[in-house]
Amino acid sequence: xxxxxxxxxxxxxxxxxxxxxxxxxxxxxxxxxxxxxxxxxxxxxxxxxxxxxxxxxxxxxxxxxxxxxxxxxxxxxxxxxxxxxxxxxxxxxxxxxxxxxxx
Amino acid sequence: xxxxxxxxxxxxxxxxxxxxxxxxxxxxxxxxxxxxxxxxxxxxxxxxxxxxxxxxxxxxxxxxxxxxxxxxxxxxxxxxxxxxxxxxxxxxxxxxxxxxxxxxxxxxxxxxxxxxxxxxxxxxxxxxxxxxxxxxxxxxxxxxxxxxxxxxxxxxxxxxxxxxxxxxxxxxxxxxxxxxxxxxxxxxxxxxxxxxxxxxxxxxxxxxxxxxxxxxxxxxxxxxxxxxxxxxxxxxxxxxxxxxxxxxxxxxxxxxxxxxxxxxxxxxxxxxxxxxxxxxxxxxxxxxxxxxxxxxxxxxxxxxxxxxxxxxxxxxxxxxxxxxxxxxxxxxxxxxxxxxxxxxxxxxxxxxxxxxxxxxxxxxxxxxxxxxxxxxxxxxxxxxxxxxxxxxxxxxxxxxxxxxxxxxxxxxxxxxxxxxxxxxxxxxxxxxx
Numbered sequence: 001x002x003x004x005x006x007x008x009x010x011x012x013x014x015x016x017x018x019x020x021x022x023x024x025x026x027x028x029x030x031x032x033x034x035x036x037x038x039x040x041x042x043x044x045x046x047x048x049x050x051x052x053x054x055x056x057x058x059x060x061x062x063x064x065x066x067x068x069x070x071x072x073x074x075x076x077x078x079x080x081x082x083x084x085x086x087x088x089x090x091x092x093x094x095x096x097x098x099x100x101x102x103x
Numbered sequence: 104x105x106x107x108x109x110x111x112x113x114x115x116x117x118x119x120x121x122x123x124x125x126x127x128x129x130x131x132x133x134x135x136x137x138x139x140x141x142x143x144x145x146x147x148x149x150x151x152x153x154x155x156x157x158x159x160x161x162x163x164x165x166x167x168x169x170x171x172x173x174x175x176x177x178x179x180x181x182x183x184x185x186x187x188x189x190x191x192x193x194x195x196x197x198x199x200x201x202x203x204x205x206x207x208x209x210x211x212x213x214x215x216x217x218x219x220x221x222x223x224x225x226x227x228x229x230x231x232x233x234x235x236x237x238x239x240x241x242x243x244x245x246x247x248x249x250x251x252x253x254x255x256x257x258x259x260x261x262x263x264x265x266x267x268x269x270x271x272x273x274x275x276x277x278x279x280x281x282x283x284x285x286x287x288x289x290x291x292x293x294x295x296x297x298x299x300x301x302x303x304x305x306x307x308x309x310x311x312x313x314x315x316x317x318x319x320x321x322x323x324x325x326x327x328x329x330x331x332x333x334x335x336x337x338x339x340x341x342x343x344x345x346x347x348x349x350x351x352x353x354x355x356x357x358x359x360x361x362x363x364x365x366x367x368x369x370x371x372x373x374x375x376x377x378x379x380x381x382x383x384x385x386x387x388x389x390x391x392x393x394x395x396x397x398x399x400x401x402x403x404x405x406x407x408x409x410x411x412x413x414x415x416x417x418x419x420x421x422x423x424x425x426x427x428x429x430x431x432x433x434x435x436x437x438x439x440x441x442x443x444x445x446x447x448x449x450x451x452x453x454x455x456x457x458x459x460x461x462x463x464x465x466x467x468x469x470x471x472x473x474x475x476x477x478x479x480x481x482x483x484x485x486x487x488x489x490x491x492x493x494x495x496x497x498x499x500x501x502x503x504x505x506x507x508x509x510x511x512x513x514x515x516x517x518x519x520x521x522x523x524x525x526x527x528x529x530x531x532x533x534x535x536x
Contacts, residue, residue, distance in 0.1 A: 029187045038420055040165035040183055043495075044444040044453060045417075066451065069495025072524060073503060 002094040006050075008033040009102035023084035023098065024048035034102030041085035046070045048084035049077075053097035060087055060096070076101045121152045124430060125214055125221055127204045127368065128229030129157025130166065132397035132419035132426075134185040136227055139427030141194040150431060153196045154221060156214070158203040161253055162188060167416065169256040170280040171446060175288060176263050182253055207372040209390055225392055225430050228369055228380060229423075232362035232398035232414055237272075241334030246341050246355045250281055251362075262355050265289040270343045270353035272331055274301035276445050278359030279314060283447040286321045293324040293351050295343065300327055305454070307464040310478050310490050314447070317472055321448055362414060364399045377401060379412040384436040385429045386422050394429065396422035405438045406506060407457055407487070417442045440506045455501035456480070456488030465516050467497065477501075479516050486510040496523040503527055509534045 006014045006027060014033075018026035027035035027048070036047035043066050052060045057080050063071065067086055071077040084098070124140065126133045133155055140151045157163075164182040173180050191198050199216075206215045213220040234249040236242045248259055267290055271278045274296035285292040294301075300311035301318075318325050330346035334356060343351040364379035375381040375389040379401030386394045386402065397419035401412040418441060425437040443454040458464075458480035468476030475493035479486065479501075485508065489501035500523040504510060509530040515521050521529070 025183070028185075031187065031190060039416065039444065040167055042167070042444065042446055042451075044451075066493075066495045070499060072496055073499050073527070 002089050002091055002096065004089070004093070005095075005097045006032045006035075007097070007099045009100055018089065020089060022089055023050060023082075023087040023096075025085070026089060027084060027100070032100065034100040035084060036103075037085060039085075043067055043070060043083050043086055046074065046083060047103070049074065049101040050082055050084050050087075051078055051099040051101060052080045052082055052087075053099070054080060056093075056096050056098075059092060074101075121148070121150065122224040122430065123222060124151045124153050124225045124227065125223040126153065126155045126227045126229055127157075127214065128231055128397070128399075129155055129159055129161070129163050129198075129200065130229060130231050130397060130419060131163065131185065131416050132423040133157065133227075133229040134163035135420045135423035136229070136396070136427055137191065137194070137196055138186065139424050140430065141190075141196070143427070143431050144194075149194060151225075153194070154199060154223075155191075155196060156199040156202050156204055156216065156221070158201065159252055159254070160201040162186075162191065162198060162200065164253060166251070167444075169253065170250055170277055171284055173256055174260050174263060174281075174284045176260050177288075179260065204368060207368060207393070209372055209393070212392065223392075225394065227423075227426055227430075228388070228393065228395040228399060229397050229419075230365035230368060230395075230399040232364050234277075234358065234362050235360050236358055237331075237360050239331055239333060241336075241341075242358070244334055244336060244341065244356075246336075246353075247334055248355060248357050250277055250357055250359065259355075259357065263288060263290060267291070267354045268352060269293075270295065270341070270351045270356045271359060272343070272356060273297075273359040273361070274325070274327070275304070275359050275361065276302070278357070279318065280445060280447055281357055281359065282318060282323050283321065286318075286323060287448070291322075291324075293326065293353075294318065295329045295331055295345065295351065296325070296327045297330055298327065301325070305458065306490055307458070307461070307478050307480065309464070309466050309470045310492070313470045313472070313476075313492065317448065317450060320472060362398065364401070364412060366399055369393075369395065369399075378410075384438075385434050386425045386437060387429065394426040396426050402437065404441075404457075405436070406440060407459075409459075411441075411457065413441050413457075415441060415443050438506075440502060442502065451493055451495075453491045453495065453498040454488060455491070455498055456486075456505045458488035458490070461487050465513060467517055468494070468519055481510070481513075484510065494523075500524065500527045504530055507534075 020026040039045035163185045213222045271294045333344040369380040370376045380395035404411045421439040428435045445452045461480035463481040465479040477497035478490040480488040491498035511526045511530040
């Protein structure tokens with residue numbers, strides 16, 4: 001079960017050990033502030049926007065084309081932006097740190 | 104007196120005590136109302152005591168996966184809950200699940216179920232819609248199914264095997280998503296559509312033709328302009344009969360022929376009902392203590408200047424936020440742009456706005472299989488909606504344009520050398536000019 005640290009918009013660090021399939025669902029199940037997951041995880045609502053910690057971006061990988069499209073007009077989008085629902089939680093991501101962008 | 108002051112005054116009266124809010128229904132809008140009401144109390148006492156009464160046995164769950172990933176019998180997915188069980192418990196939300204409200208007593212301000220009464224200060228109707236079964240002989244056969252709830256999806260998933268043959272009646276979103284799921288699992292499927300083309304109520308000809316080509320490419324036996332006249336049982340299987348004399352044999356049939364609002368409860372209680380429970384811009388029904396939200400309600404839409412009843416996740420969520428704002432004494436008018444999505448095979452359709460009544464449709468890009476493109480719908484030069492096929496950028500830009508009434512110059516829309524972002528910029532310049 002990979003461990004993930006979410007830094008919430010209020011600056012709290014929430015540590016989650018989750019067997020959920022992706023970063024969005026792990027956050028919703030653990031009631032992490034700022035992650036809504038309105039569309040259920042199909043990259044259609046952009047309510048699970050996170051910034052991947054720079055040290056982790058190579059392991060996590062860059063945003064797919066649809067994520068980039070969904071985030072193109074977001075003021076808070078950066079090169080490390082991902083939609084949490086599109087980041088699969090694998091054992092290799094144990095220790096991952098992400099910053100929740102929030103609405 | 105404006106509705107703002109009415110709601111504010113009601114709240115002032117009841118401020119002394121925690122208000123009791125009863126939510127009838129347990130879908131997306133019910134969950135969102137719980138989230139929005141409890142969010143307001145995060146730094147102290149929750150301002151509202153909430154009871155959710157839903158006739159399904161589950162806490163609110165995501166419905167869209169039911170016609171898609173949920174159906175794989177080889178890797179059965181669990182239901183994906185909108186919020187975890189803890190959320191309801193920690194916020195003292197009473198979940199009365201597997202229970203159906205039988206009536207509303209507006210004078211006594213209580214709902215009745217199974218000989219019991221539950222009092223409310225505010226009532227929120229989130230009763231949803233029910234998939235229609237067209238009046239065809241045999242349509243009530245137990246092997247003719249609908250796909251709307253988890254229980255119905257479970258029944259269908261149990262029957263899916265690669266050697267089965269399925270007929271889908273209706274080529275709307277549910278029918279096509281279901282057909283795509285079946286083809287992914289290697290199941291034979293025929294889709295029968297009464298109209299001349301698929302998705303005819305919601306898209307233009309080019310977009311329909313794209314989806315038809317895609318489904319045929321993936322092996323769906325698709326027939327349009329077909330009137331089903333009867334469903335007969337013959338030697339343990341179903342035979343779907345059509346007006347032109349063709350018969351289609353199936354192990355089971357799924358009907359996706361639109362939905363009707365669940366507005367009976369409201370009608371019995373004497374609330375204004377007309378294709379759904381009529382609500383004002385605050386989602387208040389004709390009784391100011393009763394709100395309605397989601398599929399079951401019908402509201403005047405300020406962007407489209409029309410009464411709309413919208414069946415979508417977005418609509419359920421946004422209307423629930425509107426109801427919460429009023430209950431919390433900070434009323435805000437509902438004015439959000441509708442949006443939708445549909446995932447079929449490797450194609451993502453994203454729709455911004457509502458295209459009903461368009462008089463012009465411009466295609467940006469090439470509406471061919473394997474390509475991404477978008478369809479821009481206008482009425483008298485005003486942008487109503489955009490269908491984006493594997494083109495999230497066009498969708499995102501449309502989402503900025505439609506609510507503001509801005510529109511880029513038409514010749515730019517179809518020019519793919521101009522990026523969607525530049526289209527937005529050009530529209531802004533147009534509106535400033």
